Amino acid sequence: MTTALLVTGTVGSGKTSAAEAAGDLLTAREIPNAVIDVDWLRRCWPSPPGDRFNGALTLRNLRAVTRNFVDAGAERIVLAGVIESKAERQAYEEALGLPLAVCRLRVALPVVRTRLHRRHEGDPSGLAWHLDRSGELERILAAAAVEDRLVDVTDETIPQVAQLVLRGWMGS
Template sequence: MPIATFDTVLINGSVGTGKTTAADRLGGELERCGIPGAVIDVDWLRRSWPAPPGDPFRTTFALENMQAIASNFRRAGARVLVVATVVETLDQLQRNTAALASTRLLHVRLTATSDAVLPRLTRRHDDDEAALRWHTQRHPELARALDQAGFTDELRIDTTHKQPAEVVEEILATIVV
């Protein structure tokens, strides 16, 4: 049976780079390999309203939920947690690592050009013009912030011309022996 060399795979990137798709498919591949795990889409852990004052992206709330859910998954036997989220700073990465109780985390950074992201966001937000406009404007802004964050020891994958299966294959090659 294959062995995972990491207990957490945190998939990070700007909007539209394929984080959720990669996490979902990676979870399926780990299951197929017989490696116990779970997938956490942090967007769902922060989905509440109204946003608390000073925390428009509900970061603190998401971390609290992530800690509880990660603990439950690990107690149930998950050896690898696959997490799709946006982490903008080294401090946030450390806080996520602590919330996930990770001792061996692989930080995967997905990137993509704005030209590649636009059709993805259009498909996702085809019924909400305001959301499409916000996400389209947010992509380059967030990509710049991630470029300047100073992340090290990460697996960086440009998803511009890659299918989700290719992205997952690259991640699997890094985490499974």
């Protein structure tokens, strides 16, 4: 049966990079897989009042895209995204229609901020928003403890993070 793994963490923690690299590792092992960057499923403007991250639309897109990937033969689905509560986790699991594991990346905030400066070079307003959100979201995620597994990856390279994430999910 197909199973899903959500790589989560605060903004700039490396969830997108880790999910992409995990997909590459699965491909190298010839395990049919798909990678979903949840940010793209909510990239629609404007969002409705009271739903600033487009949560409802994200779930509808997730349901449709996942079904297509499963129909295409994906056995492992790796997602990068943010969930802030156990209720949101349940809603994701229901939309996916698959067993879901959640791995949270923890990265020391000064390192996150250095990465954000690099990623948002030439984008001062985006940088300011992400810098502000990084600490706030880290506190929200730590309090919510929605994950099955928390890994501190402050000093790990992207391929190392991908390996850690997969090891916790698949055992190797």
